[in-house]
Amino acid sequence: MTEQQKHFPEFYVTTSQPCPYLPGRLERKLFTHLTNDKPLALIDNLLKGGFRRSQNIAYMPYCEGCHACVSVRIVVDEFAPGRSMRRTLERNRDLVSRRVSAIPTSEQFSLFRNYIDARHSDGGMADMTVLDYAMMVEDSVVRTFLTEYRAKPDYALDTREETWPLTAVALCDRLSDGISMVYSFYEPFEEARSLGTYMILEHIDYARRLGLPYLYLGYWIEGSRKMSYKTRYQPQEHLGSSGWVRVPGGR
Template structure:
């Protein structure tokens, strides 16, 4: 029997504020809460409708004038890496990934802070405390994992694990027949590795191995340089007026 949460979710609208992606635009979001035993099912439904999760909140843009933010997802079974993407995978073949529960650590927070100060120094997240970071990672009522990427250590060839340097982290949700990349960060000093690209490629590879259909990448903003990288992962779909459509 469908629960009250799924029958009548309560939606709220944020106050307008400056858009972080397009100069001169104002953004608003519509959101609802993801709590209780039916949170995962509600999140699945909302993900198909273009919502994103942040802790116990699902949200999507609800701007009055602008419709530039498009929810996008990679069609995992049809994806084939480009030459450059294949080089990125090879360049990072020495990394060991560990999939674990959504538990925050001081080591993750230190890397997170370095990443923000280097890549998003003017953003609102840059002043997050360790407690704020722990909430971002651990406050979830759905199937969420943390993937850590580390350099190999001397025993990695034997154990398949690593206690080497942490160079990347991804907070990832499992949604219906896919995965959703909630947030990822990495060592900003390792530019030649293209770690951001690698983490997405690794998620697509994992989805293919599990027989999943999609990897959700959040929002693509057409005229924002910050979001331009997402169109490199083809075939890509966006949520339009007619449902999910191929983005060429």
């Protein structure tokens, strides 16, 4: 095997399985393993070019006759929150965000389990153990970080910030031109906060402060109500056969 062949990724295709987003359809994925011997620039280009990362696997939809899954990224510098988003920011003024290394904790896992049990008890992550969670966080060859959101208590002056109640967590990758939101979870019974929306808004602001042009949100899936929220963040670009293209709002 030549040095060039060693560094070039090998791709594989999964067998067909029921699609978790569109009833009656089947899904397949094209995937490759991310290893330390692969050039970081190559991995970066994969993640900017429509692949998503799950631990040390990069994957993308490879479904026969279906192109519903579309990669989405927000144009950070031109984004301005609407009225409802500004209300979400106001409701969460008591939250303090903290960037931490991709190191799992028992506190994070407890919040993760509460979220999964309340919101996704019938999903693919329902049986995840503390070891599975640790691998999800730690198993990465790219620049991965966590953002912890803690609620400032009334007695905040008497305590350290890291002891405040953990309300939400986002797992993200730092790419050369943006931040890719890999997975997020939050206190499931704090519905009035709209924490999922808040974390996206907060990461848009963080990317802007870093001078990064894009926030990657993964796939928008036409026909899936679960993914319809992603079209709220404008302006945004979708990845098509001719590259990234700006699309009109509310597509």
